[in-house]
Amino acid sequence: MKKKKITVLTGAGVSAESGISTFRDSNGLWENYRVEDVASIEGWYRNPAVVLDFYNQRRRQLKDAQPNAAHRAIASLEQDYDVTVVTQNVDNLHERAGSTKIIHLHGELTKVRPEDRCNERDGFSEAEVFDIGYDDISLGDLAPDGAQLRPHIVWFGEAVPKIEQAIDAVSRADILLIVGTSLQVYPAAGLYRYAGYDTPIYIIDPKDVPVNDRRIVHIREVATKGMEIFKNILKSE
Numbered sequence: 001m002k003k004k005k006i007t008v009l010t011g012a013g014v015s016a017e018s019g020i021s022t023f024r025d026s027n028g029l030w031e032n033y034r035v036e037d038v039a040s041i042e043g044w045y046r047n048p049a050v051v052l053d054f055y056n057q058r059r060r061q062l063k064d065a066q067p068n069a070a071h072r073a074i075a076s077l078e079q080d081y082d083v084t085v086v087t088q089n090v091d092n093l094h095e096r097a098g099s100t101k102i103i104h105l106h107g108e109l110t111k112v113r114p115e116d117r118c119n120e121r122d123g124f125s126e127a128e129v130f131d132i133g134y135d136d137i138s139l140g141d142l143a144p145d146g147a148q149l150r151p152h153i154v155w156f157g158e159a160v161p162k163i164e165q166a167i168d169a170v171s172r173a174d175i176l177l178i179v180g181t182s183l184q185v186y187p188a189a190g191l192y193r194y195a196g197y198d199t200p201i202y203i204i205d206p207k208d209v210p211v212n213d214r215r216i217v218h219i220r221e222v223a224t225k226g227m228e229i230f231k232n233i234l235k236s237e
């Protein structure tokens, strides 16, 4: 029998219990840094050293973090369902928990690319993206073409190259599950609207969610507990 499709849209909240800071909660990253300095293309052109430092810190933090029970529960859904994870997270905790189909909408911390040719202005080629693991990048670290390396991250002011793939995954879903995102950043925040007319949408988040749609069931819990509840709902279907 063909497996039902579950598309899981995740945000920083799914990694919170792994000790990775979210962005907009109290003491979140955007309380301590200015987005326009560290996560925008203008910030990069203005002061790349500050941007590199910010992502070097994120990479070091990721090295010491482990997937939590929510990442593992999402991966385990693959036993019975055809699962696609669409994540806004740049960490690799879904991969490390065992999920196999992952669309990283906002890029990946452990990858880099040359700053020329691989940006909005000069074009973009996945072929020039490569793994750097958990190493720092410094000014003067160059790609094979001689250009400065930059983090493989989608910054504010840049296009989101994987949005079409994400829309496709949401529109084909039999069930949409959203975990730990404040739904503040577009285009990711609007993805749920591409779910089918009768597709159930579950949202796991301990806080209020800024969306109101008859298809939505809000599981008001942290990700680990919320995933237990979600899996029980699937069992009782």
Ligand code: OAD
Pocket (backbone or CB within 6 Å): 010, 011, 012, 013, 014, 016, 017, 022, 023, 024, 025, 028, 039, 088, 089, 106, 154, 155, 156, 179, 180, 181, 182, 183, 184, 185, 204, 205, 206, 207, 221, 222, 223, 224
């Ligand atoms: P936010 O920090 O905006 O939102 C995190 C969400 O997770 C909030 O709704 C919290 O209530 C929820 N949350 C906190 N702890 C949780 C837990 N233990 N379990 C479940 N949920 C929890 O993060 P995102 O929505 O992911 O983009 O942010 C979206 C984008 O904004 C990021 O990808 C990043 C940022 O600017 C870029 O840098 C391009």
